[in-house]
Amino acid sequence: MDPRSSTGQPVNRRTTRMATADEQLRLMTRVARLYHEQGMRQAQIVEELHISQARVSRLLAQAAKVGIVRTIVVPPEGVFADLEETIASRYRLRDVVVVDVEGEGDEVIPALGAATAVYLETTLLEGDRLGISSWSATLLAAVEAMRSRPGKRSLEEVVQLMGGVGDPQVQIQATRLMGRLAETTGAEPVFMSAPGVVASPAVRDAILADPKVSSVADAWKHLTIAVVGIGSLEPSPLLRRSGNIFSLEDQERLRDLGAVGDICLHFFDENGTLLDTELNDRVIGIDPDAYRAVPRRIAVAGGDRKYAAINAAVSGGWVDVLITDLGIARRLAG
Structure with missing residues (x-):
């Protein structure tokens, strides 16, 4: 019915x-x-x-x-969310920060430094152990821009990733970088009291045998974050003045091998593949395997002349967070 x-x-x-x-x-x-x-x-x-x-x-x-309600996010001017996501997806990065500046060298350093300062202030956590390369004008600008935040949870340690002894006038800047970062974050600074490049592997081994130096090398194994610059084959003015560079003959040899850039003076080719040379055994700094084992690796680099080095670094998995300028970002995104 x-x-x-x-x-x-x-x-x-x-x-x-x-x-x-x-x-x-x-x-x-x-x-x-x-x-x-x-x-x-x-x-x-x-x-x-x-x-x-x-x-x-x-x-x-x-x-x-x-679909009655559709949420649309409209990025404000100067924020490049689509570009950041494209680069992160293409190179399998954890995060990308694109800074609204273009140019070369000194033109981009202040903006990159300011953006890095804000990123670190936002993402650093209590108990983090941070390693930082000391011969970078961009990282020096970042640390100078960071604000002390009373009551904020502090880092455990700030560890120097490369030998720091060099020209006294330039060494002051590296020391200031470490000291300022430690002061800002409330961390204990761990300095590397040795040169960045030595004459031979035997000299390097002798220096690393010193307990004060070996204790720093041991600290590298426990890092949770590394903050580095990306170098091109041509040394930056700051690094050149420091004296912590390879000779012109060594640089020419690297060029012949296809080197396009470095992280902590470990050079790689256009694909990001580490170049296996005896020069690696003359560097007093974190070794490539220990560096790659750091859970979060943040690289800060920009300027037109560094495109090849930056592209190689992200292609080769040397970093998982990239902070760079708009010009480089557009080239990376293709």
């Missing part, structure tokens, strides 16, 4: 289901408009429509699910 309405007429179940669905969509749209367009709180919608709080929440969730 067909079900009948209160008037005795047969009930069309299909018509009833359609009417119910239409009413659900109508109510869903009404709730969504009140909430998103008129700015009413859920409690006010409960009062307005005489429905339960749970139903209001459910209708808002359903409105988003079926």
